[in-house]
Amino acid sequence: xxxxxxxxxxxxxxxxxxxxxxxxxxxxxxxxxxxxxxxxxxxxxxxxxxxxxxxxxxxxxxxxxxxxxxxxxxxxxxxxxxxxxxxxxxxxxxxxxxxxxxxxxxxxxxxxxxxxxxxxxxxxxxxxxxxxxxxxxxxxxxxxxxxxxxxxxxxxxxxxxxxxxxxxxxxxxxxxxxxxxxxxxxxxxxxxxxxxxxxxxxxxxxxxxxxxxxxxxxxxxxxxxxxxxxxxxxxxxxxxxxxxxxxxxxxxxxxxxxxxxxxxxxxxxxxxxxxxxxxxxxxxxxxxxxxxxxxxxxxxxxxxxxxxxxxxxxxxxxxxxxxxxxxxxxxxxxxxxxxxxxxxxxxxxxxxxxxxxxxxxxxxxxxxxxxxxxxxxxxxxxxxxxxxxxxxxxxxxxxxxxxxxxxxxxxxxxxxxxxxxxxxxxxxxxxxxxxxxxxxxxxxxxxxxxxxxxxxxxxxxxxxxxxxxxxxxxxxxxxxxxxxxxxxxxxxxxxxxxxxxxxxxxxxxxxxxxxxxxxxxxxxxxxxxxxxxxxxxxxxxxxxxxxxx
Amino acid sequence: xxxxxxxxxxxxxxxxxxxxxxxxxxxxxxxxxxxxxxxxxxxxxxxxxxxxxxxxxxxxxxxxxxxxxxxxxxxxxxxxxxxxxxxxxxxxxxxxxxxxxxxxxxxxxxxxxxxxxxxxxxxxxxxxxxxxxxxxxxxxxxxxxxxxxxxxxxxxxxxxxxxxxxxxxxxxxxxxxxxxxxxxxxxxxxxxxxxxxxxxxxxxxxxxxxxxxxxxxxxxxxxxxxxxxxxxxxxxxxxxxxxxxxxxxxxxxxx
Ligand code: HEM
Ligand code: HEM
Ligand code: SF4
Ligand code: SF4
Ligand code: SF4
Numbered sequence: 001x002x003x004x005x006x007x008x009x010x011x012x013x014x015x016x017x018x019x020x021x022x023x024x025x026x027x028x029x030x031x032x033x034x035x036x037x038x039x040x041x042x043x044x045x046x047x048x049x050x051x052x053x054x055x056x057x058x059x060x061x062x063x064x065x066x067x068x069x070x071x072x073x074x075x076x077x078x079x080x081x082x083x084x085x086x087x088x089x090x091x092x093x094x095x096x097x098x099x100x101x102x103x104x105x106x107x108x109x110x111x112x113x114x115x116x117x118x119x120x121x122x123x124x125x126x127x128x129x130x131x132x133x134x135x136x137x138x139x140x141x142x143x144x145x146x147x148x149x150x151x152x153x154x155x156x157x158x159x160x161x162x163x164x165x166x167x168x169x170x171x172x173x174x175x176x177x178x179x180x181x182x183x184x185x186x187x188x189x190x191x192x193x194x195x196x197x198x199x200x201x202x203x204x205x206x207x208x209x210x211x212x213x214x215x216x217x218x219x220x221x222x223x224x225x226x227x228x229x230x231x232x233x234x235x236x237x238x239x240x241x242x243x244x245x246x247x248x249x250x251x252x253x254x255x256x257x258x259x260x261x262x263x264x265x266x267x268x269x270x271x272x273x274x275x276x277x278x279x280x281x282x283x284x285x286x287x288x289x290x291x292x293x294x295x296x297x298x299x300x301x302x303x304x305x306x307x308x309x310x311x312x313x314x315x316x317x318x319x320x321x322x323x324x325x326x327x328x329x330x331x332x333x334x335x336x337x338x339x340x341x342x343x344x345x346x347x348x349x350x351x352x353x354x355x356x357x358x359x360x361x362x363x364x365x366x367x368x369x370x371x372x373x374x375x376x377x378x379x380x381x382x383x384x385x386x387x388x389x390x391x392x393x394x395x396x397x398x399x400x401x402x403x404x405x406x407x408x409x410x411x412x413x414x415x416x417x418x419x420x421x422x423x424x425x426x427x428x429x430x431x432x433x434x435x436x437x438x439x440x441x442x443x444x445x446x447x448x449x450x451x452x453x454x455x456x457x458x459x460x461x462x463x464x465x466x467x468x469x470x471x472x473x474x475x476x477x478x479x480x481x482x483x484x485x486x487x488x489x490x491x492x493x494x495x496x497x498x499x500x501x502x503x504x505x506x507x508x509x510x511x512x513x514x515x516x517x518x519x520x521x522x523x524x525x526x527x528x529x530x531x532x533x534x535x536x537x538x539x540x541x542x543x544x545x546x547x548x549x
Numbered sequence: 550x551x552x553x554x555x556x557x558x559x560x561x562x563x564x565x566x567x568x569x570x571x572x573x574x575x576x577x578x579x580x581x582x583x584x585x586x587x588x589x590x591x592x593x594x595x596x597x598x599x600x601x602x603x604x605x606x607x608x609x610x611x612x613x614x615x616x617x618x619x620x621x622x623x624x625x626x627x628x629x630x631x632x633x634x635x636x637x638x639x640x641x642x643x644x645x646x647x648x649x650x651x652x653x654x655x656x657x658x659x660x661x662x663x664x665x666x667x668x669x670x671x672x673x674x675x676x677x678x679x680x681x682x683x684x685x686x687x688x689x690x691x692x693x694x695x696x697x698x699x700x701x702x703x704x705x706x707x708x709x710x711x712x713x714x715x716x717x718x719x720x721x722x723x724x725x726x727x728x729x730x731x732x733x734x735x736x737x738x739x740x741x742x743x744x745x746x747x748x749x750x751x752x753x754x755x756x757x758x759x760x761x762x763x764x765x766x767x768x769x770x771x772x773x774x775x776x777x778x779x780x781x782x783x784x785x786x787x788x789x790x791x792x793x794x795x796x797x798x799x800x801x802x803x804x
Contacts, residue, residue, distance in 0.1 A: 021680050043798045076787055078582040079770050085575070086765035089690045090625070091675075091682035092617040106684045115685065127757045128689070137687030160771075163590045165617035167607065167625075168762060169771030171588065295585060295788065300797045331587045331778045338782045348779045388591050391776055397592045424592060425616075 004442045006484050007102055007449040014418030014457030016450050018095040022104040030151040031439045034189030041198040042297055048187035062186040063141055067124055069182045074121075079174040084121045086168055087111060093162040093170070098427045099155050102446035107152045110162035110172040116148055117179050150188050153179040155443045157433035158291065159384035164424055173433070177293030180434075184292060192437035193288045200301055205250035205284035211238070214280055217253050225263055230509030230517060233263075233270040239277035241313050244269070246278050247305055247329070247350070248320030249285040249472035257494045258475055261321050264496025267503050268357050271366050276318070282308035285325030286472060290332075291434030302328065302336035315344040318351045321494060323385030323432065323471030326352060330390035352392045354402045354470075357499060361409045367504040370412050376466045377413035378498070379458050380404060381451065381478075382426035383471035400424075403470055403495055410502040415462040421454035429469070431477025445481050452485040459487075470495050554733035557745060558725055564752040571756025572764060579768040583785035589774035600775055607772060624671040631665030632697075634658045635704070642715075642722050662705040669698045693758065696747060703744040713738045 007016075033056045036046040047059045059065060074081040093110040095101070100108040107113060115137070122129030122138035129138030139145065158173035183189065199208040209217070218235035225233045236242060246269075252262040269276045282304040289298025309317055317340070319329045329350045334340065340349040348355070360366050380403060386392070392399045400423045408414050421427050430447030458464040469475050469492060479489040509517060550558075594600050606612040611629075615622045638658025640651060673694045676686050707713045717736045724732025735741070754760070767773065784792075787799070794802055 018681075021684055043800070075582060076585060076785070078579060078584045078768065079588065081582055082579055082765055082768055082770075086759060086762040086769075088759045088762050089682075089685050089687070090614070090621065091679065091685060092614055092621060094681040094685065096617070106681065109681060109685065111685050128754075134688070135692075136689045160590060163771050165613055167611055167614040168766045169590055169607075169613070169769045171590065171771050174588065296791070296798045299788075299791065334778055334782045335586060335784050335788070350779075389588075391591060391593075394595075396595060396776070399591065424590075 004445055004484075007446055007452075009449065009453045009456045009485055011453075011456040011460040014454040015420055016101050016453045019101065019104045021106040021109075023106060026099075026103045026105040026108065026151070026155060026443065028151050029147070030154050030190075031435070031437060032191040033150075033187075034191040034194040038191060038194040038198055039184075039187070039189050041201055042184065042189065042194050042292075042294065044184040044189050044194070045187045056187065058143070058146065059187040062146070065186050066141060066146070066182050067120075069185045070117075070121065070178075071125070073178050073181060074125075077174070077178065079171065080178045083114065083168075083170045083174060084118050087114065087118070087166075087170055090167065093166050093172070096162050096165050097156075097172075098159070098161070098430060098450045099157075099443060099447045102430070102449040103155075103443070105155075107148070108155055110166075110170075113152055113156055113172055114170070114175045116145070116152055117175055120145060146183070146186070146188065149179050150183055153183070154190060154435055154440065155447075157384070157428045157430065157435060157447065159428035159432055160388040161384065161425065161427065164388065176433075177290070179293070180291070181293035184294060190292065190434060192439070193292050193434045197288050197297060197301065200284055200288075200304070204279075204281050204304070206286060206288070207250040207253070209250060209253060209283065211280040214253065214278075214283060218278070221259070221263060221266070225266070228514075229505055230514060231270070231505045231507050233266050233505070235262075235266055236277040238280050238312065239275075240311075242275045242277035243314060244274055244276035244316045244318050245282075245305075245309050245312060245314040246276055246318050246320060246353075247282060247285045247325070248278070249322040249325055250283055251286075251472040251476060252320055253283075255472075255476060256479065257490075257492055257497050258321075258472055260497035260500055261494030262496075264494065264498075264500035264503075265320055265353050267500055267505060268353075268360065268366065268496070271503065271505060272356070272360055274356075277312060277314070279308035279312060281311070285319055285322045285329070287325065287328040288434060290324060290328055298328065298332070299336040302333055305333070306337040306340075309340075310342065316347045316351060317343065317349055318353055318356065320353050321470045321472065321496060323383035323389075323474060325472070326392075327385040327389035330392075352402075353496065354392055354406060357496070358393070358402050358406050358409075361406065366499075367506075368410055368502050369504050370410060370502055372502045373411040373498055374413070376411065376493075376498075377415060377462065377464045378407055378411050378493075379415050379417050379455065379462075379464045379467050380407060380422075380495075381429065381467050381469045381474060382422050382424075383469065383474050384426055384428040384432065386470060387424055387426045397423075403468075406495060407468055407498060410498050415458050415464055417454040417458050421450060427451045427454070429471075429474040429477045430481065432471075432473050436473050436477055444477060445484050448477070448481045448485070452482065452487075455487070456485070466491050466493050468493050468495050468498060550730055550733040551735065553737055553742070554721060554735045557721075557735050557742075557749075558733045560749050561722075561725055561745075564749040568752040568755050572761070575756055575761055576764055576768075579765065583787070584770040584774070585785035585788050587774055587776075587778040587783050588770050589776055590771040591776065593774065593776040595776050597775060600773055604767065604773060608766060621675070624668050624675070626668075627664045628668030628672060631661040631663070631668055634661035635665055635701075642719050643726060645723060659708060662701060662708065666698065666701045666705060669694055669701060673698070689758070693760075696751060700744060700747045700751065703740050703747065707740050707744065711740060713741050 039046045045059045049057050097110050119139045120141050128136045153176045156176040160171055160173050163169050163171035196206045221235050252258045287301045289301050343349050386399050392402045427450040431444045478492045594603055634657050637654050676682050714736050721735050
């Protein structure tokens with residue numbers, strides 16, 4: 001492990017005390033910059049050059065371009081114009097950001113983060129800022145300001161915790177998205193995001209898994225499930241005429257514990273005899289266009305789902321476990337890629353996989369043996385994008401209840417973390433919003449502190465052994481950073497992994513039957529080996545005999 | 550008409566035009582700029598009525614602030630409720646005679662000045678004392694509180710210490726309102742002049758300052774949107790244009 005200063009967690013009450021500010025603890029050059037070849041695919045500015053020492057220039061007319069983009073955005077997004085205008089600097093949000101708590105850097109206080117942009121907005125677009133800049137804290141747009149933007153707008157996971165506590169609902173995520181969109185257009189795109197989105201455009205998913213690789217992976221999963229249960233559960237790909245199109249984050253295809261979640265969805269669908277399919281063309285749930293504030297690119301990716309649905313002729317669209325994916329799906333998909341009048345109007349578009357699993361559990365359509373999860377005591381991390389950006393089901397607050405209901409229906413031991421760290425005031429995992437990249441490891445580790453503290457408290461006081469998550473990025477982030485806090489990676493589980501553990505499929509073999517099957521297979525294998533050996537020996541003997549002659 | 554009356558008559562008409570036109574301009578902006586995506590802070594109400602209730606809780610009780618910081622909430626309530634009562638009581642300067650409710654509120658308005666002033670002093674103190682709040686404060690943030698304190702204290706001095714000719718002020722503002730120039734007479738009491746100068750300044754800066762939070766809060770998309778994105782398609786005109794022309798990028802749009 002690299003040597004970062006890892007915040008200390010105490011396990012006392014589950015909440016980190018608000019720190020005193022310490023300036024500039026996180027100054028830096030920000031994440032890796034997107035090279036022209038990645039910028040090009042996004043239709044972003046490309047006229048940048050790298051010098052000998054690796055530094056990238058901005059585009060030649062960067063200042064005009066930045067101000068022009070800011071002006072354009074404030075005319076298209078009311079949130080931006082309004083939020084820049086009406087903040088009263090009350091400070092209510094200042095202690096609410098996990099990155100501020102974990103780093104103590106005052107520029108990570110939500111309002112201070114907004115101010116990086118606001119001070120430029122004021123300087124060029126408001127009366128007070130034009131004529132009395134010092135009075136209202138307005139400043140000129142300089143390269144140093146751009147550097148600060150690039151650095152600190154990539155220390156925001158757009159989790160919206162600040163917006164919960166702001167008396168006007170000012171959402172720093174909106175500001176950081178706008179800032180990143182301005183940066184995109186002056187040659188400061190972020191490599192991690194643009195490169196990934198480029199892969200979606202050319203291949204269909206963030207990981208760049210082509211159709212063949214996907215097919216192999218799914219076949220492998222089919223074999224794994226059969227191996228474990230004796231039941232052939234299908235993982236269909238590009239199946240025309242299926243009823244349900246499943247859109248899931250591509251991490252579900254192989255990362256741990258994501259893939260166990262995917263097995264869970266497949267088992268549920270199998271039990272319900274749902275005719276479903278994945279699509280290789282739209283094999284990605286997580287839409288990174290949101291992170292970089294690019295409506296156009298977000299829409300372009302979302303439209304792939306529409307096209308896949310039309311092409312395969314499905315009736316319903318269902319999303320797997322992913323926070324960002326679900327925010328774009330629940331809140332934006334209808335806007336970006338609707339209307340979905342060609343789908344079955346009986347179902348909401350899109351649906352969350354929990355909206356299938358929970359009713360099925362309620363109606364007793366799934367056979368569950370809760371004791372199969374008795375080796376664990378669970379808690380649940382409310383993914384911020386799901387908690388504050390979406391709903392699940394039809395009731396207000398369903399995004400909190402459905403995952404908990406499902407966990408409790410398949411596990412005997414469940415405990416919630418501190419009330420101030422869950423549900424709508426949940427802390428982000430620290431890796432969301434396009435910063436799940438190794439070049440931002442330090443902020444990821446420090447930003448996880450509030451969640452780690454809450455987890456530590458329930459592990460010490462309530463014997464919690466595992467934390468379930470419902471977002472691909474949360475899962476990846478946690479498995480990577482929790483070792484720094486003294487936990488182990490396998491303590492993170494998918495919600496549908498728990499379902500997968502506890503579900504008893506129709507025709508599933510019991511432990512003994514599985515053993516018997518394995519023993520029989522083994523015996524068969526041994527017998528075959530023997531036979532082969534014998535045949536070889538006979539052949540050799542015959543050959544020897546022939547040679548002797 | 551006296552000289553003071555003319556000067557302050559002009560100032561107040563100018564200030565009135567500034568605040569009305571300025572606020573109207575900003576409201577028009579907030580009204581016309583679309584919110585292209587559904588971004589209510591969830592969990593959000595599923596109906597319009599629910600949104601009205603949510604907004605009411607925010608405006609009348611500062612609900613989000615209450616969840617965040619109880620002490621700040623207390624100061625904020627002291628100040629704003631004090632201010633509201635004071636302003637209601639002030640309606641008497643602009644009309645002849647008063648209705649029942651206004652008459653009833655008069656004495657409360659009088660003492661509300663203390664709530665307002667105490668609230669303001671507390672708000673100012675925390676701007677100095679809490680390191681996080683000090684860090685985010687520009688000079689204007691301190692001065693805004695000072696300005697309101699100046700108005701509040703000068704007003705309270707008039708009410709409780711050195712009484713002024715309220716009837717004269719009353720008839721001055723009525724004649725301002727009715728353009729009855731012969732009545733443009735303002736008593737030369739320094740406290741009145743002080744109070745009114747500061748008030749006129751407040752009115753002028755209102756639309757170009759953070760005071761726009763008062764009308765602005767109603768337009769906040771994170772608070773005023775209904776959670777119905779799956780049922781109703783929400784789309785901004787500029788985004789609909791992409792659909793219509795079948796292109797991916799705004800720069801590809803034909804005008
Ligand atoms: C719809 C009406 C209004 C609402 C809902 C509202 C709400 C709020 C809230 C929640 C705060 C943050 C807490 C605080 O710092 O006190 C605030 C701050 C403030 N409000 Fe208002 N307000 C309204 C009208 C006004 C008006 C009419 C004025 C003045 C003429 C005003 C002046 C201020 C000032 C100066 C602050 C900043 C206080 C500070 O510096 O700490 N507000 N307002
Ligand atoms: C054109 C507008 C205004 C006029 C003509 C005006 C006039 C006056 C007068 C004549 C008094 C003394 C009342 C008395 O002796 O009983 C007073 C008191 C006061 N004024 Fe104003 N004022 C105006 C605006 C404001 C504003 C905008 C504020 C607050 C931001 C304010 C705050 C106060 C306070 C706190 C008092 C003392 C309490 C009270 O008597 O209500 N005034 N004002
Ligand atoms: S959106 Fe989240 S990460 Fe960004 S400033 Fe607000 S609390 Fe911090
Ligand atoms: S809580 Fe809202 S109004 Fe207060 S400082 Fe933060 S962003 Fe500004
Ligand atoms: S990864 Fe999870 S917790 Fe982190 S920002 Fe995304 S949804 Fe929120």
